[in-house]
Amino acid sequence: MTAPRRRAVVVLASLALSLSLSLALHTPSAGTTTGPVTAEEVRREAATLLETARSVSVHVRVRDGRHTVAAGAGEAVLGTGRPVPRGAHFRAASVTKSFVAATVLHLVAERRLSLNDTVEHWLPGRVRGNGNDGSRITVRHLLQHTSGLYDYDSTELTGKTAPDFGRHRFDHISPEQLVTAALRHAPDFPPADPDDPEPRWSYSNTGYFLLGAIIERVTGRPWAVEVHNRIVRRAGLRGTRFPGDDPHLPEPYARTYHRFAGSGGYTDTTVRNMFWAGPAGALVSTSRDLDRFFTALLTGELLPPRELAAMRSTVPSNEEHQQFTPGMRYGLGLMRQPLSCGGSRWGHHGDLEGTFVRTGFTADGERSVVLTVNGRTTDDTRLLTTEKAMQGLIDRFLCRR
Structure with a gap:
């Protein structure tokens, strides 16, 4: 972990305790509300979240079986x-990772790829230097963020201020460039031991950039084409x-807005080149499509039982992520968090300048919440407050009886 990240963990520690206690004390108990979810109820929840987050717009889609309700608050x-x-x-944003992981598992089911294959096997010489060793990193490590690879993202090239964003928003930056930049750094830790039930974990976009390259090497086609053919088209998205x-x-669409550090107001971040995000976060979608994708995934429509079970095999996330998502465990491109009513919710988060995307699904796919919030800040206290409110909303709808 870099020095800035370590400082962030220290700063967030006391706030995280408040978040955990608040979730425990203020999330309504399961079963207190009965009957079908109504549009008015979803509108109220969206309006409350808008006010709590002090954001620009909120949209919530809730499904219980075949009954779906969607509502929004704020302005587009x-x-x-x-x-x-x-x-x-x-x-x-990072919800893309679940699509890419499902594509990789699809190739595993076809025996064209193994979770135990190394990066060196498929991309000879690509991951070397500064303590990085592709011969020790497997496909499973990349999928589960247990490789230890440094997490490099576009803000380290384009800057973190509003003027920098304005200057670089249309730059063409390839995932390959970011991998090269990441490998100038030593890994955060050695790749996980396959026998360790609770390995060290650190979120790494770099790993998913490499997965895109591996998909291309295995199939001979661009990773985005494979994801489209194997997942998007098959699920009818x-x-x-x-x-x-x-x-x-x-x-x-609704416009996205970000309050950069040191800026006096919102910067419109809607129009930007996202080529850099590639297999780690370039996906454009809708609430209906994300609901359909995760439901099809969790109910076994997209993967055979063995590969779906592997995808659901989770390890604990690290301290940094626990600040925002208490109890989070990570599978192969899937997040899992406990519900207040027992059991777990599944899905994946997405975060980008200006936007939050949150998804929550019961294990059987019967209930779902897809949530988007536009209007984001860099202030840690505000981010934690917003995260608590989003998690509480998802928990209430998934725990409803």
Whole structure:
């Protein structure tokens, strides 16, 4: 862990305790509300979240079996009063990882790839130097964030201020460039021992950039084509795409806004080139499509039982992530968190300048919540407050009886 990350953990520790206690004390007990979820109930929850997060817009989609309700709060364009449109497209950010992981597991089911294959086997010489050794890192390590590879993202190239974002928002940065930059750093820790039930864990976009390259080496086709053919098209996801260098979202959409450190107000972050995010976070989707994808995944429509079981095999996340997501465990491209009513919720988070994307699914896929919040800040206290509110909302709907 780098020095700034260590300082962030120290700063967040006391706040995290408050978050954990608040979740325990203020999440309504399961079963206190009965009957079908109503549009008015979802609207109230969305409005409360909007106020708590002090964001620009919120959209919530809730499903119980075949009964689906969606509602929003706030405005799609700051200062206009226009509501978030139905079927809005958004950048799903790291939710992309679940799609890529499902694609990798699909190749494993076809025996074209093994979870125990090394990076060196598929990408000879790609991961070497500064203590990095691709011959010790497996596909499973990459999927589960137990490789120890340094987590490199675009902000380390494009800057972290509003003026920097404005100057670099249209830059073409490839995932390969970010892998090269990441390998200039020593790993956070050695790759996990396969026999360790609770290995060291550290979130790494770098690992998913490498997975995209491995998919291409195995199949001879671009990773995005494979994800589309094996997952997106198969699940009937009509609003999901990988935009490449196109900086625009397809209509309809709500604008995203980010309050950068040191800035006096919001910066519109809607239009930007996301080519850099690639297999770690470039996906554009809709709430309906994310609901459909995770439901199909968890109910066995997309993967055979053995591969789905491997995907659900989890390890504890690290201290840094526990600050925001208490109890979180990570599988192969899947997040798992405890529910207040017992059991767990599954899905994946997505975070980007200006946007939060949160998904929650019961293990059987019968209940789901897909949540987007536009209007984000860099302030740690505000981020924790917003995270608590989002997690509480998801928990209440999934625990409803």
